[in-house]
Amino acid sequence: MVKDVKINMVIITKRSxxxxxxxxxxxxxxxxxxxxxxxxxxxxxxxxxxxxxxNRILLMAPGSESFQTHPTYIPGxxxxxxxxxxxxxxxxxxxxxxxxxxxxxxxxxxxxxxxxEKLECRGKWYTPWGDPPSVRSLALAQSGWVYADIHVGSIIxxxxxxxxxxxxxxxxxxxxxxxxxxxxxxxxxYAATAGSVYISKDxxxxxxxxxxxxxxxxxxxxxxxxxxxxxxxxxxxxGPHGDDVEGELFxxxxxxQHWEHITKGFPASTKKNIDTFHIGFSNEGTAWAVADNLLxxxxxxxxxxxxxWKAPDLITGIALKNV
Numbered sequence: 001m002v003k004d005v006k007i008n009m010v011i012i013t014k015r016s017x018x019x020x021x022x023x024x025x026x027x028x029x030x031x032x033x034x035x036x037x038x039x040x041x042x043x044x045x046x047x048x049x050x051x052x053x054x055n056r057i058l059l060m061a062p063g064s065e066s067f068q069t070h071p072t073y074i075p076g077x078x079x080x081x082x083x084x085x086x087x088x089x090x091x092x093x094x095x096x097x098x099x100x101x102x103x104x105x106x107x108x109x110x111x112x113x114x115x116x117e118k119l120e121c122r123g124k125w126y127t128p129w130g131d132p133p134s135v136r137s138l139a140l141a142q143s144g145w146v147y148a149d150i151h152v153g154s155i156i157x158x159x160x161x162x163x164x165x166x167x168x169x170x171x172x173x174x175x176x177x178x179x180x181x182x183x184x185x186x187x188x189x190y191a192a193t194a195g196s197v198y199i200s201k202d203x204x205x206x207x208x209x210x211x212x213x214x215x216x217x218x219x220x221x222x223x224x225x226x227x228x229x230x231x232x233x234x235x236x237x238x239g240p241h242g243d244d245v246e247g248e249l250f251x252x253x254x255x256x257q258h259w260e261h262i263t264k265g266f267p268a269s270t271k272k273n274i275d276t277f278h279i280g281f282s283n284e285g286t287a288w289a290v291a292d293n294l295l296x297x298x299x300x301x302x303x304x305x306x307x308x309w310k311a312p313d314l315i316t317g318i319a320l321k322n323v
Contacts, residue, residue: 006021006022007020007021007022007282007284007286007320008020008021008022008043008062009022009043009282009288009318009319009320010032010041010043010048010050010318010319011295011309011311011315011317011318011319012038012040012041012050012315012316012317012318012319013038013293013311013312013313013314013315013316014036014037014038014313014314014316015034015035015036015038015313016031016032016033016034016035016038016312016313017031017032017033017038017041017050017058018030018031018032018311019032019048019062020295020309022297022308027308027309029309032048032050032058032060032067033050033058033067035052036053037052037053037054038050038052038053038316039051039052039053039077039078039079039081040078040079040080040081040277040317041081041317041318041319042081042082042083042091042319043062043083043319043320044083044086045062045086046061046062046086046087047059047060047061047062047083047086047089048060048061048062048319049081049083049089049091050067051078051081051093053077053078055071055072055073055074055075055077055078056069056070056071056072057069057070057071057072057091057103058070059089059105070103070105071109072093072101072103072109072110073109073110074093074095074101074109074110076095076096076097076099077095077096077134078093078094078095079094079095079096079134079135079136080093080094080135080136080137080138080148080149081093081094081138082094082138082139082140082146083140084140084146084161084162085161088104088105088106088107089104089105090102090103090104090105091103092113092138092146092148092162093110094134094135094136094137094138094148095134095135096131096132096134097132097133097134098122098125098132098133098134098135098150098153099112099116099117099135100112100113100116100117100135100148100162100165101113102162113162113163113165115158115163115164115165116148116156116162116165119156119165119166119167121153121156121167122153124153125150125152125153126152126153127151127152128152133150133151133152133153134150134151135148135149135150135151136149136150136151136176136177136178136276137149137177137178137179137276137277138179139179139180139181139189140161140181141181141183141186141187141189141203142183142186143186143187144159144160144161145157145158145159145181145186145203146158146161146162147168147179147181147189147204148165148179149176149177149178149179149191150176151175151176151177152174152175152176153174153176154167154168154170154172154173154174154176155167155168155172155176155179155189155191155204156168157189157203157204159203168189168200168204168205168207169200169204169205169206169207171206171207172191172193172198172200172204172207173191173193173194173195173196173198175193175194175195176191176192176193177192177193177194177219177220177221177276178191178192178220178221178222178276178277179191179222180192180222180223180224181224182224182225182226182228182229183226183227183283184226184227184228184229185229186203187200187201187202187203188200188201188224188229189203189204190222190224190232191207191222192219192220192221192222192234192235192276193219194218194219194240195211195216195218195219196209196210196211196214196215196216196217196218196219196236197209197210197211197214197219197222197232197234197256198210198211199232199255199256208255208256210252210255210256210257211256213256213257213258213259214234214236214250214259215236217236217237217238218236218237218238218239218240218245218273219234219235219236219237220235220236220237220247220273220274220275220276220278221233221234221235221274221275221276221277221278221279222234222235222279223279223280223281223287224281225281225285225287225301225302226281226282226283226284226285227285228253228285228301229255230252230253230254230255231251231252231253231301231302232251232252232255232256233249233250233251233279233281233287233289233298233302234249234250234251234252234256234259235247235248235249235250235273235274235275235278235279236248236250237273237274240273243271244269244271245271245272245273246269246270247269247270247271247272247273247274248261248262248268248269248270248274249261249262249266249274249279249289250262251287251298251301251302251303253301262298262302262305264304264305265296265298265304265305265306265307266289266291266296266298266305267291270291270292272292274289274290274291275290275316277316277317277318277319278290278315278317278318279318280318280319280320281302281320282320283320285301286298286299287299287301287302287305288308288318288320289305290315290318292314292315293310293311293312293313293314293315294307294309294310294311294315295307295308295309295310295311295315295318296308
């Protein structure tokens with residue numbers, strides 16, 4: 001079993017942000033922010049960041065009593081947020097329109113990343129319903145590789161903390177919903193797509209399809225154990241829309257060669273999708289997953305699950321420290 005270690009995380013709803021400090025049998029909660037328009041969150045061991053609908057960024061050191069508010073002057077809706085450096089605080093911010101901005105504390109307004117804007121493949125990005133595409137999620141490996149999930153347009157990658165960008169291999173499903181990395185394996189990349197799960201072991205140059213046992217079902221979220229690159233959580237469903245899409249949570253301990261449906265301690269099926277940013281692992285290996293306004297905890301490499309905390313509203317995202 002996991003020792004009684006403290007775990008810090010940030011959870012958001014559309015109207016609030018909460019800091020949770022947890023042990024095995026207790027949880028301390030603190031409301032960090034209340035108000036309409038909480039969009040995205042990111043956290044490292046030194047910094048917590050919340051993006052609001054007015055495109056301001058709230059920054060706070062863990063344990064501090066108040067946030068500093070910073071305008072970004074970004075024109076589009078913020079859809080993803082990634083802290084790439086703590087000192088000075090530096091973030092990549094993905095927006096509607098599939099634009100990527102770099103923001104540095106003290107550097108004024110966020111700046112468009114030129115290399116990202118000049119990608120030749122931009123003209124192929126789209127959404128099925130006709131809206132502009134977006135940078136849906138971002139992930140940072142310890143080596144400095146950054147991955148951007150374009151919805152819809154596959155994965156774009158950078159080898160140098162987001163300075164220069166190029167497409168990952170085109171063999172990946174173009175309809176990607178979340179990209180993830182493993183802190184103990186610099187070259188592994190993981191993707192949840194409309195055609196299920198893919199894994200790369202060479203920084204996205206090639207991909208292995210790992211959706212066979214999942215029936216090729218629609219996937220919205222993926223997360224990886226920080227010390228075991230073969231231990232993965234993924235969510236699948238019958239599709240993006242419907243009164244009951246039968247959202248399900250699966251785990252694998254052999255990199256997707258075999259998947260186990262989690263049915264004990266976590267709902268066997270949810271009416272809505274278990275969405276992007278709704279699952280994750282904390283640094284010591286505890287797993288977390290969201291169903292509506294309930295947060296669940298998974299111990300022993302995500303094999304033993306139980307309900308852990310009830311939020312006052314539907315949870316829209318969780319952030320655990322990336323390293």
